[in-house]
Structures are given as structure tokens and as C-alpha cells.
Amino acid sequence: MCAAVADDRKDDIAFAKEALASLGAGRVLLPALLLALFQSASCVAALATLPIAEHPDHSRSVAALLLLLLGLTACSVALLRILNFSPRPPWQPDASLWLFGLAIIASLFIGIAADLVVGGRDDLLAGLASGALSVIVNAPFAPWFTAIAVERPLALRPGDHMRHFAAWLPALLLWNLLIVVPLGQLFALLGRTLLAGAGGWFWPTVLLYGLLGAAIELVSCALASVAYRRVARS
Numbered sequence: 001m002c003a004a005v006a007d008d009r010k011d012d013i014a015f016a017k018e019a020l021a022s023l024g025a026g027r028v029l030l031p032a033l034l035l036a037l038f039q040s041a042s043c044v045a046a047l048a049t050l051p052i053a054e055h056p057d058h059s060r061s062v063a064a065l066l067l068l069l070l071g072l073t074a075c076s077v078a079l080l081r082i083l084n085f086s087p088r089p090p091w092q093p094d095a096s097l098w099l100f101g102l103a104i105i106a107s108l109f110i111g112i113a114a115d116l117v118v119g120g121r122d123d124l125l126a127g128l129a130s131g132a133l134s135v136i137v138n139a140p141f142a143p144w145f146t147a148i149a150v151e152r153p154l155a156l157r158p159g160d161h162m163r164h165f166a167a168w169l170p171a172l173l174l175w176n177l178l179i180v181v182p183l184g185q186l187f188a189l190l191g192r193t194l195l196a197g198a199g200g201w202f203w204p205t206v207l208l209y210g211l212l213g214a215a216i217e218l219v220s221c222a223l224a225s226v227a228y229r230r231v232a233r234s
Contacts, residue, residue, distance in 0.1 A: 015171035019222035038071030040210030086150035131181035146228035164234035
């Protein structure tokens with residue numbers, strides 16, 4: 001029993017090491033910088049276009065959200081293709097990219113539903129619970145969503161990638177819960193701080209918001225990529 005537990009721990013550590021080591025590739029730098037830029041710019045745009053009582057127009061806010069989704073999708077797809085040596089060019093706007101965008105939208109709705117279930121992110125424990133619930137629901141789909149972004153021809157069959165769960169799902173859940181969920185709660189806290197004005201710290205907070213958002217996406221993509229490769233090797 002002790003040997004089995006030790007082997008599981010070694011495997012979990014190997015999973016994290018493989019994910020973090022993959023982020024050392026030089027080609028990762030461009031999508032990482034663009035992710036930070038999009039996160040910061042879209043945050044400023046969203047705050048600048050918030051509807052007010054005198055002008056209750058939501059069209060500009062919707063446009064800012066669409067800009068964020070487009071930038072997030074493009075950078076995430078490029079990152080996944082680079083991390084997994086995809087035959088698809090990193091920045092090619094093909095059917096794979098648009099389908100992955102739908103996957104991101106689905107993940108956002110899962111996050112919103114998790115917030116509604118636990119009561120939002122204003123409370124620390126509720127926010128962590130919401131993030132954990134979202135991760136638990138999304139994690140089994142990670143190898144398939146990664147395959148959608150990187151494979152040619154288009155990976156439309158989830159059954160080809162949602163299998164051999166014991167080889168990757170426990171480690172994927174563990175590191176997402178330990179790394180991504182706490183960072184996500186801090187990210188939400190920074191968003192609320194910016195919404196409140198942030199005073200003289202507005203621009204440093206915007207910069208930190210963008211960098212943290214990029215870091216979350218980098219780690220998420222790296223962990224999902226390891227899960228994808230483990231399914232492929234199984």
C-alpha cells in the first residue's frame with residue numbers, strides 16, 4: 001500500500017514537472033505576452049464600456065467581451081499547438097480554432113453555473129469552492145479540447161480522447177486544484193478591485209491582472225497538454 005502511494009506521488013510530481021518544463025520553450029513567449037496584453041486591454045475596455053443609468057447601452061460591453069474571447073481563443077490555440085508540436089500552424093484561423101472557441105465558451109458557462117451554485121466569488125471559501133467545482137466538471141474534457149486545437153484532421157470524437165482516466169485525470173485534478181483554483185480566486189479578487197476603482201494603483205493592478213490571467217492560461221494549457229499526451233501514449 002505504501003509503495004503504491006509513493007508511486008502515485010512520484011507520478012503526480014512527474015506530471016507537474018512535464019507541464020512546467022514544456023513552458024520553457026522559446027516559442028511559448030509570444031502567445032504568453034499576447035495573452036497578458038489581451039487580458040489587460042480587455043479589462044480596461046470592459047471597465048470603460050460599463051453601461052450606466054444615463055447610457056444603458058450594453059453593445060460596447062458585449063464588443064469588449066467578444067474581443068477578449070477572440071484573443072483568448074487565438075492565443076490558447078496557438079499555445080496548445082506549440083506545446084504539442086501540432087501539424088496545424090499556431091496562428092491559422094481554421095475550423096479547429098473556432099470549435100475550440102466554442103469549448104472555451106462552454107467552459108465559461110460552466111464557471112458561471114458554478115458561481116451560481118455556491119453563491120459567487122465574493123467570499124473566499126465560496127470562490128475556491130466555485131473554482132474547484134468548475135475544474136472538476138471541465139477536467140475530463142481537457143484531452144479532447146486539446147485534441148480539437150492541435151490535431152489534423154479535426155478531432156470531433158470525444159471517445160478517442162476521453163479514456164484511460166487513471167493515467168491522467170487524478171494528477172490533472174490535483175494540480176488544477178492546487179494551482180489554478182487559488183490563482184483564479186486571486187484573479188477574481190483583482191477584477192473586483194479594478195471594478196471598485198483601485199485608486200492610484202489602477203494601472204499596476206491592470207498589469208498584474210493581465211499577467212496573472214496569462215499565467216493561469218499558460219498553466220492550464222500545459223496541464224491539459226500533459227493529459228492529452230498521456231491519453232495518446234496509453
